[in-house]
Amino acid sequence: MNIFKSILNNLKVISTNANIEKNKQKFTPKQIIINDLHEQLVLLSQNKTEFEFIGINSNGNDCIYFAKDEENDIKFNIEFEAIEKTQLPYLKKIKDFAIKNNYSYREEVNDGVPYLCIKTKTNIEETIQLARQIQNEIFGNNENTKYEIVP
Numbered sequence: 001m002n003i004f005k006s007i008l009n010n011l012k013v014i015s016t017n018a019n020i021e022k023n024k025q026k027f028t029p030k031q032i033i034i035n036d037l038h039e040q041l042v043l044l045s046q047n048k049t050e051f052e053f054i055g056i057n058s059n060g061n062d063c064i065y066f067a068k069d070e071e072n073d074i075k076f077n078i079e080f081e082a083i084e085k086t087q088l089p090y091l092k093k094i095k096d097f098a099i100k101n102n103y104s105y106r107e108e109v110n111d112g113v114p115y116l117c118i119k120t121k122t123n124i125e126e127t128i129q130l131a132r133q134i135q136n137e138i139f140g141n142n143e144n145t146k147y148e149i150v151p
Helices: 002-027 034-045 085-100 124-137
Strands: 053-057 064-068 076-081 104-110 113-122 147-150
Touching: 034 053, 034 064, 034 124, 064 124, 076 085, 076 124, 085 104, 085 113, 085 124, 113 124
Parallel strands: none
Antiparallel strands: 053 064, 053 147, 064 076, 076 113, 104 113
C-alpha cells in the first residue's frame, strides 16, 4: 500500500511540475533580436497583438514602442516614455535624434511620466531600420542584443 501511495504522490508532483512549466512558458516574455522585429510588426499591423502597440526592451532603459500611425494604419511611429529617472537622459537623446533626422514629434506628460512620440510614419522595413539605429546610437545595443517583447 505504501508503494502505491508513493507512486500516486510522485505522479502528483510530476503533474504539478508540468503545469508550473506550462504556466512559466505562458508568462515568459518572448525574446528576439532586432532582425526578428519584422514578424512582430506584421502581427501589430494585423491587429494580432494584445494591445495597439508593442515594444522592445533589453535592460529597462532602452524600451522603445511601436504604434500604428493614427492617420495611416499601415505606417508606424516610434515612442518612448521615461518611467524611471534613469531614462530621462535618453528622452532628450531621442528627441535630438528626431530633430536631426527631420521627424516631427509630440511630447507629453502622462500621470507624471514624460512621453515622446516620433512621427516617423514609416513602413515595417523603415521602422526596423530606425529601431536598429536608435538602439545602436542612443542605447549602445548591437545586432545580437536580445530584447523582450513588451507589454
